[in-house]
Structure formats: structure tokens, C-alpha cells
Amino acid sequence: MPRMAFLAIDIGNTRLKWSLFDAARPGAQLLAHGAEFLDHIERLADGPWAELPAPSSMLGCVVAGDAVRRRAEEQVTERFDCSPRWVVSSAAEAGIVNGYDHPTRLGADRWVAMIGARHRMLSQGPARPMVVVMIGTAVTVEAVDVHGRFLGGLILPGHGIMLRALESGTAGLHVPTGEVREFPTNTSDALTSGGTYAIAGAIERMVQHVRAHEGAEPACYMTGGAAWKMAPSMNGNFELVDGLIMDGLLVIAQERLLAS
Ligand SMILES: Nc1ncnc2c1ncn2[C@@H]1O[C@H](COP(=O)(O)OP(=O)(O)O)[C@@H](O)[C@H]1O
Numbered sequence: 001m002p003r004m005a006f007l008a009i010d011i012g013n014t015r016l017k018w019s020l021f022d023a024a025r026p027g028a029q030l031l032a033h034g035a036e037f038l039d040h041i042e043r044l045a046d047g048p049w050a051e052l053p054a055p056s057s058m059l060g061c062v063v064a065g066d067a068v069r070r071r072a073e074e075q076v077t078e079r080f081d082c083s084p085r086w087v088v089s090s091a092a093e094a095g096i097v098n099g100y101d102h103p104t105r106l107g108a109d110r111w112v113a114m115i116g117a118r119h120r121m122l123s124q125g126p127a128r129p130m131v132v133v134m135i136g137t138a139v140t141v142e143a144v145d146v147h148g149r150f151l152g153g154l155i156l157p158g159h160g161i162m163l164r165a166l167e168s169g170t171a172g173l174h175v176p177t178g179e180v181r182e183f184p185t186n187t188s189d190a191l192t193s194g195g196t197y198a199i200a201g202a203i204e205r206m207v208q209h210v211r212a213h214e215g216a217e218p219a220c221y222m223t224g225g226a227a228w229k230m231a232p233s234m235n236g237n238f239e240l241v242d243g244l245i246m247d248g249l250l251v252i253a254q255e256r257l258l259a260s
């Protein structure tokens with residue numbers, strides 16, 4: 001049984017994702033992982049976590065509000081002997097400098113994903129600017145310069161929110177999910193393609209902005225629960241990374257261990 005196991009938790013507006021690693025460092029071995037819709041958080045301690053080896057520390061990021069965070073903390077402390085710790089976006093951490101007007105108002109998931117992406121990019125070769133995309137409940141598209149400065153980012157509605165907004169704002173749009181088509185010829189395909197290309201178009205614009213600003217081709221990473229749906233419709237070299245947030249949490253946890 002690993003003695004320094006580490007629990008990473010990412011709570012978005014749709015699901016809580018968790019991963020248990022054998023240590024709090026990048027490259028640690030993944031021992032177990034899972035995801036629960038926010039309504040099912042109360043199942044964790046007696047369900048998926050019941051048989052897990054106990055982590056000696058935990059670090060998470062949460063953008064779903066204080067009430068959800070407290071419900072998750074109850075599960076952690078009920079089941080494990082470690083105190084819940086959550087990342088708050090700051091002016092600088094783990095190689096990323098925060099260009100937001102109010103650094104602490106940046107979503108912690110966005111901050112952690114950029115840290116994970118920067119670490120990944122540097123492990124692949126020389127420093128490059130980056131575009132970091134997360135396709136979750138919402139879509140975020142971050143620009144990071146070659147030195148690790150977060151220049152700014154976009155927030156868009158995700159697929160689900162776009163479709164619900166169209167359904168509730170019109171009389172004639174109540175249709176099942178369709179296919180992504182270049183020239184959609186029915187309402188379902190028109191809606192699905194419209195949402196997909198709205199997101200793809202915004203991402204392409206950000207890639208252009210970063211390319212022009214930096215005079216270099218950015219490294220492009222895409223993550224999030226719905227990233228696999230976007231991947232076939234993307235131009236360019238987007239690397240689909242399952243656990244960018246988990247990677248970022250490992251990087252931050254190790255830095256904090258080394259600093260303590
Ligand atoms: N098994 C699944 N069940 C429901 N939604 C899913 C599933 N897999 C992917 N998705 C899509 O992923 C989105 C949620 O992704 P996720 O990364 O969990 O979001 P968040 O971080 O905002 O909670 C949903 O909006 C949905 O479109």
C-alpha cells in the first residue's frame with residue numbers, strides 16, 4: 001500500500017472528477033479515478049472511495065460554489081484522515097504568471113490547467129507559447145506566452161448550454177442532437193454543427209491571436225469532459241489530454257511539499 005498517496009479533485013459545474021495517485025508529484029502512478037455528477041457527491045465516501053488506500057494529502061480545485069465544496073469536504077473528511085485543500089488562483093504559481101485584472105477571480109480550474117499544460121509543454125521540448133482549451137460545462141480558451149505569462153482567455157457557453165439557450169429562446173427548436181456537417185440540411189444537424197463550429201471558430205481565432213502576438217506557433221492542448229466531441233472538428237495540431245487539471249494539481253502539490 002503506498003504511504004504517500006495523493007488525492008486530486010476537480011469540481012466543475014457538471015461533475016466532480018477525482019484521481020488517486022501513489023505520490024504527490026508529476027508522473028505519479030494513477031491508482032484509481034472516477035467522476036460523479038454533482039447530485040451524487042454524497043455517494044463517494046461509502047461508494048467509490050470505500051475500498052481505496054488512504055491518501056496522506058489532498059488538493060483540489062472547485063468552481064461550483066461553496067455549498068458544493070462543503071459537500072465534497074464532508075466526503076473527504078468522513079472517509080480519509082487528511083484535510084481538504086483547494087487551489088486559489090494567485091499572481092504567480094508553478095511557472096505561470098497571472099495576467100488577469102484581478103488574479104484571484106480567475107477560475108481555479110483554468111489556473112490549474114495552464115500550470116499542467118506548461119509543465120507538459122516543457123517536458124516535450126523548448127518553451128513555446130500555448131493555447132489551452134477546456135471543454136466542460138463552459139468552454140475556456142487561454143493564451144499563455146512563451147515565458148509562462150497568462151495573457152488572457154475566452155469564456156464561451158458549452159454545447160449543452162448553447163442548445164438549451166436556443167430551445168428556451170425560440171418557438172421552433174426542440175430537436176435531438178444531430179451530426180456535425182459542413183453544410184447541415186436539417187435542424188438537428190444545423191444546431192449541433194452550429195455549436196461545434198462556434199467553439200472551433202473561437203479557438204481558431206485565439207490561435208491566430210497568439211501566433212500574431214508571439215510570432216511563433218503555439219502548442220495547443222485540449223481537455224475536459226466533452227473535449228473528445230470537439231476533437232474531430234478541430235483544425236491544426238491540438239493535443240487531446242485527459243488529465244490536464246490532474247497534472248496541474250500534481251505539479252502544485254509537489255511544489256508545496258518542497259516548499260514546506
Ligand atoms: N458521461 C457523460 N455524461 C454527461 N456528460 C458528459 C459525459 N461525458 C462528457 N460529457 C460532456 O461533458 C460536459 C461536462 O464535462 P466536465 O469536464 O465534467 O465539465 P465540468 O468540469 O464543467 O463539470 C457535459 O456538458 C457533457 O456535454
Ligand SMILES: CC(C)(COP(=O)(O)O)[C@@H](O)C(=O)NCCC(=O)O
Nearest residue numbers: 012013063105106107136137138155
Ligand atoms: C469559466 C468557468 C465557469 C468554467 O467552469 P466549468 O466549465 O469548468 O464548469 C469557471 O472557470 C469559472 O467560474 N470561472 C470564474 C470566472 C473567470 O474565470 O473569469
Ligand SMILES: [K+]
Nearest residue numbers: 012109134136
Ligand atoms: K472544468
